[in-house]
Amino acid sequence: MILVFFISITIVVGVFFRYVLGSSLVFVEEAVTISFIWITFLGAAVAAKMRRHIVITTLSIFRGAKSRIYMSIFCDFFVLIVAVIVCVFAVRYIEPQNRSLTVSLPVNFPRGWVFSIPTLIAMASIALTQLAYLMDSVVRLRGPDQEREPMKILGG
Amino acid sequence: MSIGYILLFFLAAAALQVPVAFALIFAAGAFLAIDGMFPTSVIASRMAPGLESFPFLALPLFVFVGAILSQGGIARRIFDFANSLVGHFRGGLGHVNVLASMIFAGMSGVAQADAAGLGRIEIQEMRRAGYAANFAAAITAASAVIGPIIPPSVIMVVYAVLAEVPLSDLFLAGILPGLLMGGALMATIAIMAARGKIDVALQPRVAWSGRGRAFLRALPALAAPVFLIGGLLSGVATPTELGALTALYAVILGFVQGELTLARLWRCGVETVVTTGVLAFLIAAASPFLWTLAMHDMSGWFARTVAGIAADPVALLLLINVALLIAGALLETTVVLLIVVPVLAPVMLLAGLNPIHAAMVIIVNLLIGALTPPFGVLLFVMMDITKSSLNAMVRAVLPFYIPLVIVLLLLTFIPAISTFVPRQFGTGLW
Numbered sequence: 001m002i003l004v005f006f007i008s009i010t011i012v013v014g015v016f017f018r019y020v021l022g023s024s025l026v027f028v029e030e031a032v033t034i035s036f037i038w039i040t041f042l043g044a045a046v047a048a049k050m051r052r053h054i055v056i057t058t059l060s061i062f063r064g065a066k067s068r069i070y071m072s073i074f075c076d077f078f079v080l081i082v083a084v085i086v087c088v089f090a091v092r093y094i095e096p097q098n099r100s101l102t103v104s105l106p107v108n109f110p111r112g113w114v115f116s117i118p119t120l121i122a123m124a125s126i127a128l129t130q131l132a133y134l135m136d137s138v139v140r141l142r143g144p145d146q147e148r149e150p151m152k153i154l155g156g
Numbered sequence: 157m158s159i160g161y162i163l164l165f166f167l168a169a170a171a172l173q174v175p176v177a178f179a180l181i182f183a184a185g186a187f188l189a190i191d192g193m194f195p196t197s198v199i200a201s202r203m204a205p206g207l208e209s210f211p212f213l214a215l216p217l218f219v220f221v222g223a224i225l226s227q228g229g230i231a232r233r234i235f236d237f238a239n240s241l242v243g244h245f246r247g248g249l250g251h252v253n254v255l256a257s258m259i260f261a262g263m264s265g266v267a268q269a270d271a272a273g274l275g276r277i278e279i280q281e282m283r284r285a286g287y288a289a290n291f292a293a294a295i296t297a298a299s300a301v302i303g304p305i306i307p308p309s310v311i312m313v314v315y316a317v318l319a320e321v322p323l324s325d326l327f328l329a330g331i332l333p334g335l336l337m338g339g340a341l342m343a344t345i346a347i348m349a350a351r352g353k354i355d356v357a358l359q360p361r362v363a364w365s366g367r368g369r370a371f372l373r374a375l376p377a378l379a380a381p382v383f384l385i386g387g388l389l390s391g392v393a394t395p396t397e398l399g400a401l402t403a404l405y406a407v408i409l410g411f412v413q414g415e416l417t418l419a420r421l422w423r424c425g426v427e428t429v430v431t432t433g434v435l436a437f438l439i440a441a442a443s444p445f446l447w448t449l450a451m452h453d454m455s456g457w458f459a460r461t462v463a464g465i466a467a468d469p470v471a472l473l474l475l476i477n478v479a480l481l482i483a484g485a486l487l488e489t490t491v492v493l494l495i496v497v498p499v500l501a502p503v504m505l506l507a508g509l510n511p512i513h514a515a516m517v518i519i520v521n522l523l524i525g526a527l528t529p530p531f532g533v534l535l536f537v538m539m540d541i542t543k544s545s546l547n548a549m550v551r552a553v554l555p556f557y558i559p560l561v562i563v564l565l566l567l568t569f570i571p572a573i574s575t576f577v578p579r580q581f582g583t584g585l586w
Contacts, residue, residue: 008404039432043432043433044177047430055176056173056491089196114204115201116200
C-alpha cells in the first residue's frame with residue numbers, strides 16, 4: 001500500500017527533476033521497479049488469502065457441495081506443493097544473487113532482496129494460507145454440507 | 157520431449173481449477189523435470205526478473221487511478237456532462253452511457269472499473285428514466301469494452317511487455333478504434349430507437365448555459381484524459397510517468413472535491429495491491445513457462461505448422477480472429493494474452509503484419525470475448541449489478557455484437573485505423 005504511493009510519488013518527482021530542474025534522478029527507475037516486484041509478490045500472497053487468483057471454471061465438472069470441497073482440497077494441496085517447491089528453489093538462488101548489488105540506489109543492496117527474497121516470502125505465505133484452507137476444508141468435510149465461497153474471476 | 161506437453165500440463169492443471177498462475181508454474185516445472193535439459197529450479201529464478209520492466213509499472217498505476225475514479229463523484233460529473241450533450245436524442249441515456257464510457261475510458265484502464273464504477277450510476281439513471289434493466293445493463297457492458305481500448309489500458313501494458321512493442325505507440329493506436337467503437341454503438345442505439353425498440357420519453361434539450369455549467373463541474377475530471385492523451389501525443393513523458401501523474405492528479409482532485417477520504421484512499425490502495433498481486437503475479441508465474449517455450453523454439457514450431465496460412469496475412473488474421481473470439485469467451489483475457497502473444501507475435505511478424513495493427517486486432521478481439529457467453533466477465537459484472545439471468549443478459553447484449561464485430565473486421569482489413577495515430581505521433585518505428 002505504502003509502496004503504491006512511493007511508486008507514484010517517486011516517478012512524479014523524477015519527472016519534476018527532469019523538466020523543471022533539468023537533471024534526472026538516476027535511481028528512480030531501479031527504485032520503483034524493485035517496489036513493483038515487492039508489491040506484486042506481497043499482493044499475490046494477499047490475493048491467495050482472499051481467494052482472488054484467477055481460476056478457469058469453464059470445464060467445471062464439480063457440482064455437489066461435497067465434491068466441491070474435495071476439489072477445493074485438491075486445489076489447495078496442489079498450490080501448497082507448488083509454493084513449497086518454489087520456496088526451496090528460491091532459497092538456492094539467494095546466495096548467488098547476493099553476489100551482485102543494485103546499481104543506482106543511494107544505498108545499494110544485494111540483488112537477492114530484489115528477486116529471490118520477495119518470491120520466498122510470498123510463496124511461504126501462500127503455503128501457510130493453503131495449509132489453513134486445507135485444515136478448514138477437512139473440518140467442513142466432517143461437518144454438514146456447506147457451500148464454499150467460490151473463487152472470483154478477475155480480468156484486465 | 158515434445159514442447160506440446162507443457163501446454164498439456166498447463167491445461168490439465170487449469171481444468172482441475174488450480175489457479176492459473178500456479179498451473180503455469182507447475183507446467184513449466186513438470187516439463188523441465190521430465191525433459192532434463194535445464195534445471196527445474198529455473199522456475200524460481202525466472203519469476204521476479206519477469207517483472208523487471210519499467211513500462212510494466214503502468215499496470216498498478218492505472219489500476220490505482222481506476223480505483224480512485226470508481227469512487228463515485230468523478231463518474232457522476234462525467235455522466236451529467238454527457239447527459240447535457242446527448243441526453244435529448246432518441247434513446248438518449250443509451251447515447252449518454254456510451255459517451256460517458258468513452259470519456260471515462262480516457263482515465264481508467266480496466267473494463268471492470270468502468271462497468272462496476274460508472275456502470276452503476278448509468279444503470280441506476282437509465283432505470284429511473286424508464287429503460288429496461290436488461291437493456292441498460294447490456295449497453296453498459298458493451299460500452300465498457302471501450303475502456304481498455306482508449307488509452308490508458310492495463311491489457312495494453314501486458315501486451316506491450318509480452319510482445320516487446322512500445323507502450324506509447326500501443327496507447328496511441330487505441331484512440332481511433334475506441335472512437336470508432338463508441339460511434340458504432342451510438343449508431344446502433346439510434347437505429348434501435350428509430351425502429352421503436354427503445355420506448356422511453358424524450359428528455360428536454362439542455363440549454364447551452366446548462367451545458368456550460370455541466371462542463372465546468374466536469375472540467376477537473378475531463379482534464380485528466382486531455383492531459384494523458386496530450387502527454388502521449390506530445391511525447392513529453394512515458395506512459396508510466398503519465399500514469400503516476402494521473403494517479404497523483406486523481407488523488408488531489410478527490411481530496412479537493414471532498415469525495416476522497418484517507419479511509420477511501422487506503423481502500424483504493426489495498427485494491428490496487430491485490431489486483432496487481434493477481435495480474436502481475438500471473439505474468440511472473442508465466443515467465444518460466446514462456447522461457448521454457450522460447451528455449452524449445454515454440455514460436456518456430458508454430459510458425460512452421462501454420463506456414464501455409466501465414467503466407468496470406470488476411471487469412472491468418474481471420475483465423476486468429478475466430479480462434480481468439482472463442483478463447484476470449486472461454487478464458488480470462490490476461491490468461492489468453494499470456495499464452496497466445498509470445499507464440500502469435502513472431503508468426504504475425506513473419507507474415508508481414510504490422511505489430512501495432514496485429515496488437516489492436518488481438519486486443520479488441522479478446523475484449524469482445526469478455527462480453528461473450530458463457531464466461532465473458534463483463535456479463536457477470538452486469539448480472540451482479542442488475543441481478544439478471546445470463547440468458548436475459550445475452551439476449552439484451554446480442555444487438556451490440558453487430559457494431560463491435562463490424563469494427564473488429566474494419567480493424568482487421570484496414571490497418572491504418574490502428575497505425576495512423578502512432579505513425580503521426582509515436583516512436584516512428586511503424
